[in-house]
Amino acid sequence: MKRKMLLLVEDNLVLRGALKELLSMEGFSVFAASNGLEALSIMEVVLPDLIISDISMPKMNGEEFFKMVRKRSEWIAIPFIFLTAHGDDEAILMGRSLGAEDYLVKPINQDALITTVNARLKRAQELQIVQLQEAYESSLMMLANAIESRDRYTRGHVERVRDYSLMIGEQFGLEKAQLQNLRFGAILHDIGKIYVEESILRKETSLNEQDWEVIRNHPLVGVDMLKDIPYLVSTIPVVRSHHERWDGSGYPDGLKGEEIPLLARIVAVADVFDAITSDRVYKKARPLKAAYQEILDQASILFDPEVVKIFEMLWKKGDIQKIVEMLETIPKKGENSL
Incomplete structure (x- = not known):
């Protein structure tokens, strides 16, 4: 079974390393970046199945990065999870208003991280199946109506x-x-x-x-x-x-x-x-x-x-x-x- 590819965007070197190790041990292929600009460069080469991104980062923060990702049609359906500091209600509201799929509060709980990632990957797969079925039905309708x-x-x-x-x-x-x-x-x-x-x-x-x-x-x-x-x-x-x-x-x-x-x-x-x-x-x-x-x-x-x-x-x-x-x-x- 093909390993799911995750893009981890976090400016804190220690936290980035720890999260990458943890996710790799769970069987994911993890690509890491320290800010939004680095992450966008990686995405020109690798299409991740899910993105985990901090909000406060230098050069390009999480909010700007999210908006850039959603501008590209080939990236628009990638599940996006924000990392935010404990008690940062403003950041949570911002993520929700932008349309991010989920958020995790630092310090990161290992079980919560893995559960959230797996849940969002599963949901994304379900949505892909629905979209394929809709495209499939649309094609069949075109065929049937072509006959009529x-x-x-x-x-x-x-x-x-x-x-x-x-x-x-x-x-x-x-x-x-x-x-x-x-x-x-x-x-x-x-x-x-x-x-x-x-x-x-x-x-x-x-x-x-x-x-x-x-x-x-x-x-x-x-x-x-x-x-x-x-x-x-x-x-x-x-x-x-x-x-x-x-x-x-x-x-x-x-x-x-x-x-x-x-x-x-x-x-x-x-x-x-x-x-x-x-x-x-x-x-x-x-x-x-x-x-x-x-x-x-x-x-x-x-x-x-x-x-x-x-x-x-x-x-x-x-x-x-x-x-x-x-x-x-x-x-x-x-x-x-x-």
Whole structure:
């Protein structure tokens, strides 16, 4: 495992040496500087995982050093811990106002030092994971919307299906990992449509049997696209089965009841509700209340009755309508959602 790199900035030679030795014994790689200017020179060569800095120092003090660090985009996320003298409330307030992650009061307690450093490194890692997930989701949204953009109508379907699905999933009591799979599955549910000809997606008349064969195959095309991407494999049950129906009348496998994966049963309700309430090339949008009633009428026929029960509860609370209102700036028109 790669050792974490710390930058220690302290003008007191004895204290700097003692802290460096202590942190090195705990398994950290420690680079030391006596003031902010020295520290900035080190950072041009080494990117530390965390910075520990005194406040009162010659040439460039801790406050000035902190501000210089935060000016650089590649340094802005590095956790920063201030060292301050006992009872120096003004320095503590200054550190907090600047946005420093933490502070330690001299004389430094060994346990407090190690605990604080480890806690801040862990928190920084958690934030990096969140940022990666957000970038990852943003990329998936771009891909999904790129598929929908092949239609001459504007989009919004992917966002609404995602939000309806997550709201239902949360009420279902799904665990965090399941909600993550639901989120990405909802985003990518129609990814297989990338291979459906635009003439079919835009067709204003009834589809013929050949067209239907292509449409019914898009979940399997989606599965084929995702099966060799390790971090997307968990979305496959949704992508494959979101067109399956409770009574076995769906596609591509004719699954029925609880044979259909739960996450796919959730996305099925969200997908159909949004399709009913959105303009399509072959039909006009129906009012929200009519779509709501349609979902209720199809409980135990097309849809999982438990999923519909939660959908009904969310409707009565006004939560489904809130999603529509929140996304109403995105015109509700999309591709042929079959």
